[in-house]
Amino acid sequence: xxxxxxxxxxxxxxxxxxxxxxxxxxxxxxxxxxxxxxxxxxxxxxxxxxxxxxxxxxxxxxxxxxxxxxxxxxxxxxxxxxxxxxxxxxxxxxxxxxxxxxxxxxxxxxxxxxxxxxxxxxxxxxxxxxxxxxxxxxxxxxxxxxxxxxxxxxxxxxxxxxxxxxxxxxxxxxxxxxxxxxxxxxxxxxxxxxxxxxxxxxxxxxxxxxxxxxxxxxxxxxxxxxxxxxxxxxxxxxxxxxxxxxxxxxxxxxxxxxxxxxxxxxxxxxxxxxxxxxxxxxxxxxxxxxxxxxxxxxxxxxxxxxxxxxxxxxxxxxxxxxxxxxxxxxxxxxxxxxxxxxxxxxxxxxxxxxxxxxxxxxxxxxxxxxxxxxxxxxxxxxxxxxxxxxxxxxxxxxxxxxxxxxxxxxxxxxxxxxxxxxxxxxxxxxxxxxxxxxxxxxxxxxxxxxxxxxxxxxxxxxxxxxxxxxxxxxxxxxxxxxxxxxxxxxxxxxxxxxxxxxxxxxxxxxxxxxxxxxxxxxxxxxxxxxxxxxxxxx
Amino acid sequence: xxxxxxxxxxxxxxxxxxxxxxxxxxxxxxxxxxxxxxxxxxxxxxxxxxxxxxxxxxxxxxxxxxxxxxxxxxxxxxxxxxxxxxxxxxxxxxxxxxxxxxxxxxxxxxxxxxxxxxxxxxxxxxxxxxxxxxxxxxxxxxxxxxxxxxxxxxxxxxxxxxxxxxxxxxxxxxxxxxxxxxxxxxxxxxxxxxxxxxxxxxxxxxxxxxxxxxxxxxxxxxxxxxxxxxxxxxxxxxxxxxxxxxxxxxxxxxxxxxxxxxxxxxxxxxxxxxxxxxxxxxxxxxxxxxxxxxxxxxxxxx
Numbered sequence: 107x108x109x110x111x112x113x114x115x116x117x118x119x120x121x122x123x124x125x126x127x128x129x130x131x132x133x134x135x136x137x138x139x140x141x142x143x144x145x146x147x148x149x150x151x152x153x154x155x156x157x158x159x160x161x162x163x164x165x166x167x168x169x170x171x172x173x174x175x176x177x178x179x180x181x182x183x184x185x186x187x188x189x190x191x192x193x194x195x196x197x198x199x200x201x202x203x204x205x206x207x208x209x210x211x212x213x214x215x216x217x218x219x220x221x222x223x224x225x226x227x228x229x230x231x232x233x234x235x236x237x238x239x240x241x242x243x244x245x246x247x248x249x250x251x252x253x254x255x256x257x258x259x260x261x262x263x264x265x266x267x268x269x270x271x272x273x274x275x276x277x278x279x280x281x282x283x284x285x286x287x288x289x290x291x292x293x294x295x296x297x298x299x300x301x302x303x304x305x306x307x308x309x310x311x312x313x314x315x316x317x318x319x320x321x322x323x324x325x326x327x328x329x330x331x332x333x334x335x336x337x338x339x340x341x342x343x344x345x346x347x348x349x350x351x352x353x354x355x356x357x358x359x360x361x362x363x364x365x366x367x368x369x370x371x372x373x374x375x376x377x378x379x380x381x382x383x384x385x386x387x388x389x390x391x392x393x394x395x396x397x398x399x400x401x402x403x404x405x406x407x408x409x410x411x412x413x414x415x416x417x418x419x420x421x422x423x424x425x426x427x428x429x430x431x432x433x434x435x436x437x438x439x440x441x442x443x444x445x446x447x448x449x450x451x452x453x454x455x456x457x458x459x460x461x462x463x464x465x466x467x468x469x470x471x472x473x474x475x476x477x478x479x480x481x482x483x484x485x486x487x488x489x490x491x492x493x494x495x496x497x498x499x500x501x502x503x504x505x506x507x508x509x510x511x512x513x514x515x516x517x518x519x520x521x522x523x524x525x526x527x528x529x530x531x532x533x534x535x536x537x538x539x540x541x542x543x544x545x546x547x548x549x550x551x552x553x554x555x556x557x558x559x560x561x562x563x564x565x566x567x568x569x570x571x572x573x574x575x576x577x578x579x580x581x582x583x584x585x586x587x588x589x590x591x592x593x594x595x596x597x598x599x600x601x602x603x604x605x606x607x608x609x610x611x612x613x614x615x616x617x618x619x620x621x622x623x624x625x626x627x628x629x630x631x632x633x634x635x636x637x638x639x640x641x642x643x644x
Numbered sequence: 645x646x647x648x649x650x651x652x653x654x655x656x657x658x659x660x661x662x663x664x665x666x667x668x669x670x671x672x673x674x675x676x677x678x679x680x681x682x683x684x685x686x687x688x689x690x691x692x693x694x695x696x697x698x699x700x701x702x703x704x705x706x707x708x709x710x711x712x713x714x715x716x717x718x719x720x721x722x723x724x725x726x727x728x729x730x731x732x733x734x735x736x737x738x739x740x741x742x743x744x745x746x747x748x749x750x751x752x753x754x755x756x757x758x759x760x761x762x763x764x765x766x767x768x769x770x771x772x773x774x775x776x777x778x779x780x781x782x783x784x785x786x787x788x789x790x791x792x793x794x795x796x797x798x799x800x801x802x803x804x805x806x807x808x809x810x811x812x813x814x815x816x817x818x819x820x821x822x823x824x825x826x827x828x829x830x831x832x833x834x835x836x837x838x839x840x841x842x843x844x845x846x847x848x849x850x851x852x853x854x855x856x857x858x859x860x861x862x863x864x865x866x867x868x869x870x871x872x873x874x875x876x877x878x879x880x881x882x883x884x885x886x887x888x889x890x891x892x893x894x895x896x897x898x899x900x901x902x903x904x905x906x907x908x909x910x911x912x913x914x915x916x917x918x919x920x921x922x923x924x925x926x927x928x929x930x931x932x933x934x935x936x937x938x939x940x941x942x943x944x945x946x
Contacts, residue, residue, distance in 0.1 A: 447885065447889070521885070554885040556885075619847075619885055620847070620883060627883040628938055628942075629846070629847050629919075629938050632938040632942070635942055
């Protein structure tokens with residue numbers, strides 16, 4: 107049961123309890139009451155914590171006056187802002203300082219021990235995903251965040267999905283999901299230490315199994331979409347974005363504004379839990395992020411005097427236009443530019459299955475250009491087979507190789523066409539894992555590398571390596587059964603063995619000769635110019 | 645104004661002022677064409693101008709003529725043409741045309757002013773074939789009383805390099821003519837390489853007389869700076885990936901394109917130098933790195 111078993115405190119309202127157990131969405135008043143209660147608990151815990159941290163402060167300064175048990179206490183507080191926490195901790199809580207010194211000697215050891223025990227409980231509990239101990243440590247975890255953010259508002263927060271090894275961040279996420287009534291998906295299996303800051307989920311445990319039936323919090327179209335994402339039924343960044351936009355269209359047409367609410371504000375709030383849910387099923391791609399930003403902007407731009415029917419119609423129209431302009435027409439424009447670069451007798455190398463590159467090759471074939479295609483494929487996804495199927499169906503002559511043979515066939519290749527998942531602001535290309543390898547070998551052989559990417563996939567992020575932000579797929583995908591024997595079946599039992607299934611990698615702009623976008627052909631280093639021009643347009 | 649008149653006017657302009665770039669002559673011709681045009685609509689006017697540019701590329705097939713023509717058309721249309729009267733619109737376009745012409749006449753001087761500071765006393769410069777912009781730069785450096793010496797390649801098949809050497813001797817600059825094949829031999833003595841360009845492409849690379857690519861590769865191997873001087877009207881919306889990708893209409897002289905059947909037996913007159921081999925480009929828009937060329941192109945064309 108998704109929401110059963112939540113124990114908040116002794117003074118919990120029965121109504122709220124019932125509503126949660128039934129999986130119904132809580133009314134506004136109930137939510138406010140819940141929020142107030144949590145705030146009160148937080149305050150009381152803060153006072154206790156502060157007294158304890160005052161202890162640790164004075165303990166540090168007086169050197170060994172307080173017990174060594176005070177050491178583990180400053181640890182979670184220093185994780186966020188190491189230099190700032192000890193200083194501001196005394197400053198914003200002058201009120202609690204007065205009672206603290208008075209009680210300090212008597213309560214210190216017992217309080218610290220209780221605090222430590224509570225924290226250990228919480229860590230263990232949050233790792234198992236149980237909701238019992240969450241409220242306690244969340245309240246205390248809330249406190250260390252408050253002082254640093256007051257004094258350092260310009261500190262950039264790293265997104266949650268890149269800080270999985272930080273228990274504070276996990277607690278914050280769990281708290282947010284609980285508030286939105288979405289189950290938390292658990293990480294699976296041993297993570298290679300270099301990537302331990304990323305999520306790793308198992309395909310055999312989809313999030314939808316943890317939802318109650320019927321789940322009235324999340325729209326069924328979104329539940330279906332989440333399942334399709336997590337099982338890999340809908341894969342590929344264009345396909346995922348289009349599926350997302352269609353699901354949102356369904357959500358918007360089924361939406362009714364509650365009384366005393368404005369559509370522009372309420373609908374955006376309704377979409378937030380859906381987005382968290384989809385993020386839990388499979389991390390959002392850059393293209394999906396841009397699409398969501400666009401939708402949210404359109405919704406908040408709806409004038410308040412607009413009638414609901416008209417507003418909904420307008421929004422559905424906007425989404426249709428977006429799909430049409432940014433994806434379908436963009437593909438046509440890119441195909442037009444790319445065909446200029448394909449000449450008779452060319453041998454073109456493609457990697458994996460990019461819907462855009464397949465479209466370009468089919469269009470070029472329609473224009474009766476004679477060329478030959480080499481499809482390069484890699485495990486475990488073997489997406490190249492899908493591309494091969496589509497091209498051969500059209501009648502294009504193809505060769506199929508695995509990525510290990512790429513340096514063998516490259517001397518015969520005249521051009522390399524690659525698709526992209528996203529184009530980063532510093533000119534790096536983020537694409538399926540293996541792309542940067544192919545670009546590197548092509549550069550060594552002086553073969554021109556062309557990347558085809560629509561402008562809606564351009565994102566403001568900057569990344570120079572594939573470690574910082576990536577996606578870890580199900581490690582069990584790497585297990586293969588040959589001749590009835592599965593060697594890696596018990597890989598979890600072996601302590602020193604880890605399976606790593608990366609999804610993306612980044613290619614530096616020196617390896618890419620040309621980027622073909624719907625705005626034209628640009629060098630890889632001009633991506634920030636396009637972003638600037640786009641921002642001016644909007 | 646029909647085709648013959650157009651071509652005559654163009655040739656007359658070239659004869660009158662041999663120092664003028666062919667693209668400037670083309671733009672003057674187009675301006676004259678605009679003044680004499682008897683079209684009734686703006687769209688018709690634009691089509692006529694495009695046709696005129698095509699005619700002129702038929703006479704002189706260099707990249708600069710086509711790029712200059714396209715930029716001219718864009719510049720004059722980049723204004724509000726919402727007047728009721730066609731003649732008023734034409735007047736506005738003509739004024740902008742004159743402005744454009746004035747700007748580009750100053751461009752060589754601007755480039756020379758930027759570039760001559762890179763030439764210090766005792767510098768040995770290598771250049772290729774006959775380029776009027778490079779000549780202007782070296783004139784300016786000589787006028788600033790700098791002492792430098794120049795190596796010029798002969799640049800077959802038309803031996804244009806000898807023309808360059810003559811012009812430099814008149815400036816009292818010590819000059820040596822070398823064979824095209826001796827570029828690698830001479831590069832160790834040289835401090836920097838300055839080259840003109842017939843066209844600057846979107847990637848930041850250049851299109852220039854055949855032999856430039858060789859010189860660029862050698863100077864990269866010797867770690868000598870490779871500078872390109874070009875006016876901004878030479879920026880063209882091409883993006884070649886390699887030598888083969890440059891369109892045939894630029895590779896050969898206009899007469900060759902019209903008369904010869906089998907182009908594979910002809911030798912191309914130009915080659916493409918990729919941006920990775922170029923250190924800096926001196927243009928009237930400023931001193932640019934090759935990757936900044938695309939930014940400027942986006943500003944000029946979009």
